[in-house]
Structure formats: structure tokens, C-alpha cells
Amino acid sequence: MITMNRYLIQSTLIAALLSASVHAMAKGEPMYHFLPSDTVVNNVKTSLQNQGIDISAVQVDADAEGVVQLRGEVASKQDAETVTKLAKQSEGVYAVLGSLRYETGEVVAAPAPDGLDPMMEAPAAGNEPMDVPAAGNTPTDPQ
Structure with a gap:
């Protein structure tokens, strides 16, 4: 019992x-209490400025669920990674999507003109073929 x-x-x-x-x-x-999108944008911008990052060329947008979109240009790959990391750590951010551009400094070779093999070496200076005058057409010395 x-x-x-x-x-x-x-x-x-x-x-x-x-x-x-x-x-x-x-x-x-x-289940989640999202912050207003303008508050999230301000939090991200404040976080970036507090770390000394120039955000004048970076556009920050957020939606109602805390998804942040970063667009614009930064100085280097490291700056792009830093901006993304700081944005992820900002209050109210649940995800970060980025389209940040930066200049790599990589030198890109110009395409080879038609008919030339880009893998062949250029002739060394002084080894260019010389124009040989035809027989009987030798230049004369003005006297």
C-alpha cells in the first residue's frame, strides 16, 4: 500500500x-529575446570603435533575429577577421555574414598576347635577330 x-x-x-x-x-x-535591429547595429559599431577600428568604410546591418551583415572595405585580411570576430562578440548578435573586401597586394601577371607561349622565356638583351641588308643593297658612306 x-x-x-x-x-x-x-x-x-x-x-x-x-x-x-x-x-x-x-x-x-x-525561446530567445532578440534586441531591436538598430540596437544590435549600434552595439556592433560601438564595439568596433572601442577597439580603434575605422568603420567609415564598413556598413553594418542587422535583422530582427540578430543576424548581422557586414559590407565594405578594410585594410587587410587580418582586419576583416578582427571586424568579424568583434561583431560576433557584440551583444544581441546571433550570427555574422560578411562581404568585407581587402586588397591582397598580390601581383597578377597580365595575360600573354595571342600567339606567345607564356611559359617561354623572353630573349636575352642583345640576342635579337639583326636585319641583314639584301645583296647589292649595302649602305654607302656619304663622302
Whole structure:
């Protein structure tokens, strides 16, 4: 009889907990509390400025769920990574999408003109073929 009462009490407690959770979920309360998008944008910009990053060429946008979009130009790859990292750490940011551009400093070779093999070496200076005058057409010395 005591064992039966214990199971009855446990079952009642479990049922009460389950009904309370279902009731809370039925209210439609969101699982996350998102900040307004303009607040998220201001948080990201403030975070970047506090780290001494020039944000004049970086556009920051955010949506209602805390997804931040970064666009613009930065000085280097390291700056792009730093800006993205700081944006991710800002309050209210749940994800960061980026289209930050930077100049790599890489030298890109110009395409070879038609008919030339780009892998062949250019002739060394002084080894260019000389124009040889045709027989009988030798230049004369003006005297």
C-alpha cells in the first residue's frame, strides 16, 4: 500500500510539471529575446570603435533575429577577421555574414598576347635577330 501511494504521488508531480511546461509553451513566448535591429547595429559599431577600428568604410546591418551583415572595405585580411570576430562578440548578435573586401597586394601577371607561349622565356638583351641588308643593297658612306 505504501509503495502504491509513492507511485501515485510521483505520477501526480510528473503530471503537474508536464502540464506547467505545456501551458508555458502554449502561451507562445519566444525561446530567445532578440534586441531591436538598430540596437544590435549600434552595439556592433560601438564595439568596433572601442577597439580603434575605422568603420567609415564598413556598413553594418542587422535583422530582427540578430543576424548581422557586414559590407565594405578594410585594410587587410587580418582586419576583416578582427571586424568579424568583434561583431560576433557584440551583444544581441546571433550570427555574422560578411562581404568585407581587402586588397591582397598580390601581383597578377597580365595575360600573354595571342600567339606567345607564356611559359617561354623572353630573349636575352642583345640576342635579337639583326636585319641583314639584301645583296647589292649595302649602305654607302656619304663622302
